[in-house]
Amino acid sequence: MEECDNTETTQWIRNWLDGRSQRIAVNGLMSKGKPVMSDVSQGSVLGPVGLFVGDMGSGIECTLSNFADDTKLCGTVNMLEGKDVIQKDVDRLEKWACVNLIKFNQDKYRVLHLGHSNPRHK
Structure with a gap:
């Protein structure tokens, strides 16, 4: 190849x-x-370039949604292990971006915490 x-x-x-x-x-x-x-x-500005990000979600356990230049990773944390699953997926996305010479804009990273007594993991 x-x-x-x-x-x-x-x-x-x-x-x-x-x-x-x-x-x-x-x-x-x-x-x-x-x-x-x-x-x-x-x-058609990028038409001839043929960028393909279809493999971005490969191996991701959480829900991953993409639209244009926006990517959202969603997961539920009922126990501490859930936090680890989300972190592994974030690490997978960062590795994918590095391999594909793409940078995520870390200034736009946001974590949405929902639920009562949420420990608000970072």
Whole structure:
């Protein structure tokens, strides 16, 4: 099997985002432009690249849902072992991202704790 070199693809995407800014208009008022830090390319911009993330959930025990550039990992913790299952899945996703030269935006990581007397594991 031929090894894939992602250097050109990565640079191509960087060039697509480099120097771009975004503004928002509400009720006729325009915001100041802010640099674009990430993007979900629209239309056929990435059509020829053929990115495939279908194997992202391989080996994941919890519920994994993906939509565009959003990934959610959901699990239930009734006992401490449940916390370990979720952590192993997070570790699997991080390993997958590293192998595939993809970075998750850790600034957007959130944990939602539900239930009474929840110990709020980190």
